[in-house]
Amino acid sequence: MARRRPTSHDVAKLAGVSRTTVSLVLNDVPGVNISPETRQRVLEAARQLNYYPNAAARRLVSGQTHTIALVWHRGPDRTYRDAFLPGLLQGITRAARHYGYHVLFRPIDPDESDDCYVELARGRHTDGLILSGPRSDDTHLLDLHRDGFPLVLHGQLPGTDIPSVDIDNVRGAALAVEHLLKLGHRRIGMITNAPLIYTASRQRLEGYRQALTQAGIPYDEALVRYGNFDEESGQQAIEALLALDPPPTAVFVASDMVAMGAMRTLRDRGLRVPDDIAIVGFDDITAARFIVPALTTVRVPTFGLGWTAAERLIRLIHRDTLQETHVLLETELVVRESCGAAVP
Amino acid sequence: MARRRPTSHDVAKLAGVSRTTVSLVLNDVPGVNISPETRQRVLEAARQLNYYPNAAARRLVSGQTHTIALVWHRGPDRTYRDAFLPGLLQGITRAARHYGYHVLFRPIDPDESDDCYVELARGRHTDGLILSGPRSDDTHLLDLHRDGFPLVLHGQLPGTDIPSVDIDNVRGAALAVEHLLKLGHRRIGMITNAPLIYTASRQRLEGYRQALTQAGIPYDEALVRYGNFDEESGQQAIEALLALDPPPTAVFVASDMVAMGAMRTLRDRGLRVPDDIAIVGFDDITAARFIVPALTTVRVPTFGLGWTAAERLIRLIHRDTLQETHVLLETELVVRESCGAAVP
DNA sequence: CTGAAAGCGCTTACAG
DNA sequence: CTGAAAGCGCTTACAG
Numbered sequence: 001m002a003r004r005r006p007t008s009h010d011v012a013k014l015a016g017v018s019r020t021t022v023s024l025v026l027n028d029v030p031g032v033n034i035s036p037e038t039r040q041r042v043l044e045a046a047r048q049l050n051y052y053p054n055a056a057a058r059r060l061v062s063g064q065t066h067t068i069a070l071v072w073h074r075g076p077d078r079t080y081r082d083a084f085l086p087g088l089l090q091g092i093t094r095a096a097r098h099y100g101y102h103v104l105f106r107p108i109d110p111d112e113s114d115d116c117y118v119e120l121a122r123g124r125h126t127d128g129l130i131l132s133g134p135r136s137d138d139t140h141l142l143d144l145h146r147d148g149f150p151l152v153l154h155g156q157l158p159g160t161d162i163p164s165v166d167i168d169n170v171r172g173a174a175l176a177v178e179h180l181l182k183l184g185h186r187r188i189g190m191i192t193n194a195p196l197i198y199t200a201s202r203q204r205l206e207g208y209r210q211a212l213t214q215a216g217i218p219y220d221e222a223l224v225r226y227g228n229f230d231e232e233s234g235q236q237a238i239e240a241l242l243a244l245d246p247p248p249t250a251v252f253v254a255s256d257m258v259a260m261g262a263m264r265t266l267r268d269r270g271l272r273v274p275d276d277i278a279i280v281g282f283d284d285i286t287a288a289r290f291i292v293p294a295l296t297t298v299r300v301p302t303f304g305l306g307w308t309a310a311e312r313l314i315r316l317i318h319r320d321t322l323q324e325t326h327v328l329l330e331t332e333l334v335v336r337e338s339c340g341a342a343v344p
Numbered sequence: 345m346a347r348r349r350p351t352s353h354d355v356a357k358l359a360g361v362s363r364t365t366v367s368l369v370l371n372d373v374p375g376v377n378i379s380p381e382t383r384q385r386v387l388e389a390a391r392q393l394n395y396y397p398n399a400a401a402r403r404l405v406s407g408q409t410h411t412i413a414l415v416w417h418r419g420p421d422r423t424y425r426d427a428f429l430p431g432l433l434q435g436i437t438r439a440a441r442h443y444g445y446h447v448l449f450r451p452i453d454p455d456e457s458d459d460c461y462v463e464l465a466r467g468r469h470t471d472g473l474i475l476s477g478p479r480s481d482d483t484h485l486l487d488l489h490r491d492g493f494p495l496v497l498h499g500q501l502p503g504t505d506i507p508s509v510d511i512d513n514v515r516g517a518a519l520a521v522e523h524l525l526k527l528g529h530r531r532i533g534m535i536t537n538a539p540l541i542y543t544a545s546r547q548r549l550e551g552y553r554q555a556l557t558q559a560g561i562p563y564d565e566a567l568v569r570y571g572n573f574d575e576e577s578g579q580q581a582i583e584a585l586l587a588l589d590p591p592p593t594a595v596f597v598a599s600d601m602v603a604m605g606a607m608r609t610l611r612d613r614g615l616r617v618p619d620d621i622a623i624v625g626f627d628d629i630t631a632a633r634f635i636v637p638a639l640t641t642v643r644v645p646t647f648g649l650g651w652t653a654a655e656r657l658i659r660l661i662h663r664d665t666l667q668e669t670h671v672l673l674e675t676e677l678v679v680r681e682s683c684g685a686a687v688p
Numbered sequence: 689c690t691g692a693a694a695g696c697g698c699t700t701a702c703a704g
Numbered sequence: 705c706t707g708a709a710a711g712c713g714c715t716t717a718c719a720g
Contacts, residue, residue: 005468007713018691023715033689052466056409057713059400060696067448074434082430083630089429090418093451102469104411105449107437122396124349125446260634267636286427287631290604292611351697362707367699377705401697404712 006049015045022046026053059124068096068313069104069126071117073133076110077194080229080257081133083285084302088154091306092130099314101127115140121149128313130154134162150316152309156199156326163316165309165327169200172298172331173207173254174214176280179296179333180250181215183340185278188212189223189248191237191262193255193282196226204254204282223248227258234261242269250278250339256285256297263291263338274340284334293337301329350393359389366390370397403468412440412657413448413470415461417477420454421538424573424601425477427629428646432498435650436474443658445471459484465493472657474498478506494660496653500543500670507660508670509653513544516642516675517551517598518558520624523640523677524594525559527684529622532556533567533592535581535606537599537626540570548598548626567592571602578605586613594622594683600629600641607635607682618684628678637681645673 008026012019017038024032025042045051059065070092074081089105096103104126106117118140120126128150134141134157145151145162153164180188190208194201209219222244225237234253238261241248253259259281266273273279273293281288281297288295308329312322335341352370356363361382368376369386389395403409414436418425433449440447448470450461462484464470472494478485478501489495489506497508524532534552538545553563566588569581578597582605585592597603603625610617617623617637625632625641632639652673656666679685 008715009713019714020691020716021689024690027715029716035689038689050466052463052468054404054713055467055469056400056403057696058715060398060404060698060713061715063696065400079630085430085433086426089449090451093449094453102464103449105433105437105447107434109438119396120446122394123399124396125399264634286423286629287634290608290631291634292636352699353697363698364700364707365705368706371699373700379705382705398697401712402699404697404714405699407712 005054006051008051008053010049011042011045011051014049015041017042063124065102065124065127066100067102067104067126068092068128068130068310068317069106069117069120071120071129071131072105072107073131073135074107074109075133077133077198077229080193080255080283083257083283084300084305087302088132088306091303091308092310093306094303095307095310095314099311101310101314103310114138118144127317128152130309130313150313152313152316154305154309158199161325163312163322163325163327165305165312165329167300167305167331168328169203170207170210171328172282172300173204173252174211175207175331175333176252176282176296176298177208177211178214179335179339179341180252180278180280181211181217183250183278185248185250186217187223187246187248187250188217189225189241189244189251191225191227191234191241191251191253191255191258193227193253193258194229201226201254208252208254227253227255229255230257231261231264234258234263235265238262238265242271248277250274250280252280252282254282256281256283256288256295259295259297260287260291263295273338278340279338281338288334288336296336296339296341297334299332299334301331304329349398350395352395352397354393355386355389355395358393359385361386407468409446409468409471410444411446411448411470412436412472412474412654412661413450413461413464415464415473415475416449416451417475417479418451418453419477421477421542421573424537424599424627427601427627428644428649431646432476432650432653435647435652436654437650438647439651439654439658443655445654445658447654458482462488471661472496474653474657494657496657496660498649498653502543505669507656507666509649509656510670510672511644511649511675512672513547514551514554515672516626516644517548517596518555519551519675519677520596520626520640520642521552521555522558523679523683523685524596524622524624525555525561527594527622529592529594530561531567531590531592531594532561533569533585533588533595535569535571535578535585535595535597535599535602537571537597537602538573545570545598552596552598571597571599573599574601575605575608578602578607579609582606582609586615592621594618594624596624596626598626600625600627600632600639603639603641604631604635607639617682622684623682625682632678632680640680640683640685641678643676643678645675648673 008019008022132154192201227233284297284299352363352366476498536545571577628641628643
């Protein structure tokens with residue numbers, strides 16, 4: 001800026017009052033009696049000078065930044081996770097705005113050390129942290145938590161009491177499989193979204209098992225193959241499933257991206273979906289609507305995940321107590337064409 | 345935190361030096377001679393106390409926040425724009441990290457007033473602003489610019505000297521149409537991405553015209569229809585084009601999302617792409633790869649857009665001069681199946 | 689009802 | 705080579 005920014009001093013001078021009064025008026029401090037005329041004079045002076053209080057000074061004196069940060073791990077599941085970013089961020093920023101907070105976005109690339117977000121917290125750039133895709137070997141995280149720094153995980157870290165928000169993967173997967181069972185399928189294969197080191201993968205597999213058990217169908221390991229976030233893994237997995245004798249009549253693919261690969265292979269092989277084989281995905285990425293046949297899938301409430309995480313984090317910052325430490329959000333089955341259910 | 349955070353005072357005491365020395369050592373201030381032993385003692389004390397300088401205090405004294413903000417307009421083109429967010433943010437945060445800056449994310453919903461980002465700038469929460477989707481009626485923007493506040497636009501605002509970064513829409517559209525011409529098409533229709541009030545729409549239409557002119561084909565208004573960001577608008581537009589006598593043999597759809605609608609209608613009508621009618625899109629959204637036939641389209645360099653915007657903004661913050669005020673990034677034609685070119 | 693003063697936690701001339 | 709002091713721009717007890 002060319003000229004010096006106005007300070008509360010300038011406003012005080014122009015209004016003919018002290019800086020104390022300026023602060024009191026501008027912050028609308030309750031329980032203080034200031035004459036309406038004085039109040040008006042201060043407001044007018046501030047407007048005239050186009051005065052905005054310096055955030056740094058405020059932060060210093062209040063000890064609060066009114067900022068929360070989203071730390072976004074970008075691992076091998078990058079493309080997969082990117083699909084959720086807009087919704088999640090939208091949920092976080094909406095909640096933040098509602099409570100008067102700003103949002104800092106901090107992606108962590110695979111080549112970065114895990115602790116690069118620690119400075120954000122310890123250096124008080126932010127009042128709290130949402131960590132998306134937490135690592136179980138992240139000791140800095142536990143240190144921060146131990147020191148009472150407000151933290152919410154997006155995703156799960158088994159065996160910790162750090163508050164977390166996630167979707168109910170088990171239930172979501174069961175939803176998908178139950179739907180296939182209802183359509184009459186008995187021999188249902190599964191392709192996981194990722195290797196089983198990922199919590200979500202294990203949980204979605206668990207949901208598949210539960211739904212089968214519930215229906216009195218024995219779990220058959222041969223019907224399960226492992227995806228790895230991308231199309232190609234879906235192609236390989238479906239090949240293996242097709243090689244079975246007999247092959248499954250339906251497959252639950254626990255990731256839309258992986259399902260895209262599976263469907264490509266089926267098409268290349270001249271197999272029709274859902275007539276020859278039914279498919280249900282998971283995630284509801286944008287492409288699920290557009291592919292032919294349109295993919296029946298399990299929708300992830302990205303906005304709700306973001307809103308809930310931010311809302312709980314701000315609670316923590318305010319030293320409110322959380323009712324429950326871990327929150328699981330419900331998913332929703334979106335029935336389209338690939339499952340073979342009649343679409344109205 | 346349970347116990348009081350350590351301050352530079354604590355570090356000084358533990359190391360047996362003054363706070364000045366602590367600051368000098370920790371900031372590695374050049375041109376100061378401090379004995380290696382003292383330096384070591386300070387570093388050790390800081391580590392032992394797990395000391396991180398308070399950001400608010402630093403910001404106050406330096407007058408810099410080392411933060412840039414992305415202001416993200418969420419208008420009627422919401423879904424459309426969301427497709428670009430992850431790439432753009434990734435580019436911005438990478439550049440920011442490279443220069444030691446943090447990134448604040450601030451979406452603006454349609455129900456919010458346009459000036460809600462002003463406080464961010466005037467209150468010095470950030471050293472500069474990237475505005476994505478600027479409005480020509482935004483007077484606050486011009487005020488900030490006049491006052492010398494560092495600003496970079498993502499998108500264009502005709503008739504302003506505010507630095508901007510965008511893609512070369514004209515060239516990108518021409519690329520698409522030239523490709524269709526090369527494949528032998530002479531009667532090429534166009535569906536715009538949005539109404540012509542949007543700069544990008546006008547420019548893509550201009551690229552279409554230029555390519556035709558270049559090939560000696562007269563511009564025929566009847567061959568142009570207007571999309572509106574979504575599938576449905578694509579369906580209506582393609583219907584109108586098909587009703588022509590004769591209909592075009594190829595259509596350039598200046599938005600993948602709109603193209604999805606057009607392709608759905610073509611499929612429903614039993615028309616084959618590209619055999620009966622060739623299609624080229626614009627944007628390269630994720631779904632473009634997965635739809636059948638895979639969509640030939642013009643790729644938008646989202647990462648480059650973000651990186652360039654952030655890099656230029658930081659230049660501005662450093663009071664460097666920019667070589668050129670407006671930067672246009674090149675797009676790239678991604679040839680897939682919908683255009684009818686032989687794919688190797 | 690309003691003002692003078694202290695203090696938040698740093699950095700940076702300025703002495704010694 | 706190192707330290708005492710001022711100051712960044714606010715807010716908040718504390719006097720009057």
